[in-house]
Amino acid sequence: EASINELTGYLGKLLGVEIKDILCYNTYANIKHRKNESRTYFLDKMRERLNLRMQRDDAKEQARR
Structure with a gap:
């Protein structure tokens, strides 16, 4: 099992983009609170x-x- 930080770090390297730690947690929280x-x-x-x-x-x- 990997942490959200590890996953975003890996995906960032894979896609060639820098993902800030705080943004990934905010995005995760937003997704988690979706009611759709x-x-x-x-x-x-x-x-x-x-x-x-x-x-x-x-x-x-x-x-x-």
Whole structure:
């Protein structure tokens, strides 16, 4: 298990951006307090679109065979 600080540090390096510690905790708190159907709307949409893309790619590969 990694702390929020460790995760944001890793993601910051991966994306080439500096993430301030205080901002990550404020953002986490804001996400945690969301009352919508999904607290992680962006991640949910990203997962959905990635799965759709993989299904389309699989279908294209099947059609080629």
